[in-house]
Amino acid sequence: MKVTICMGSKCTLMGANSIYDAVELIRESICGPESELCSAENLEIELSHCLDYCKNKESGQVAPVVLIDDEIIFKATAQEVSEKIINKLKI
Template sequence: MKLEICVGSKCTMFGADHIIQSVEDLQETVLKDMEIAEGFELEVSLVKCNNRCKDEGDVYPKVFIDGEVINNAHSQMVMARILEAARKE
């Protein structure tokens, strides 16, 4: 799973920093202790603002999960998506 978190000023001001901290905590605790689905790998990167928010309105923070754009993202939703993908079936 490729997770990209926008760290532009508005995204950061509206919660990207909280998403980053939550994902780091998830990696350090829960994902280490649970049985992970075969082949699951979490790649997290912080991306610079690409100014798409200016065209799309108040959609921050913006997160990209495997290329899918998530507007108005929040940590609970991002963590739920990670856990769903990581869970061993």
Template sequence: MRVKICMGSNCTLLGAMSLLDQIEGLKEVFDEDNERYNDEELEIEAVSCMNYCKKTDATIAPVVAIDDEVIFNATGQIVMEKIMGKKKK
């Protein structure tokens, strides 16, 4: 599973680094109880502006992509639940 966190200015202003901290923190959760989770590797990547917000007037930052799924107005709650769901055996 590949998780990309947008580090564009808008996303950084609205908490992208905090999301990155939270997602990186999940690795510890997986290590603590590896019986419960599958072997799929969690690849986390901070990427430069993905330009989604430049194409719209709506507020969509922060943006996170989990594999092919792009999440607008990403929160730790939503993103972590999706990742945990994908890691479940």
């Protein structure tokens, strides 16, 4: 699973750092070396300078933006992203 977190200025101001911290915590605690649920290789974290969703004036306030595989999450929270990752890992 690939998690891409936008770290552009708007997303960072709106909480992207806390989302990154939460995803890192999942990778360290759930996807550890002895985990049966997943391995660290199964959870790839990518930080993007900007995903360009905020530049679309029609979309309004969307920050922070996170992609989990191909699913876009607008106005993402650390809790929402964590729950989605854990649910996908259980499958």
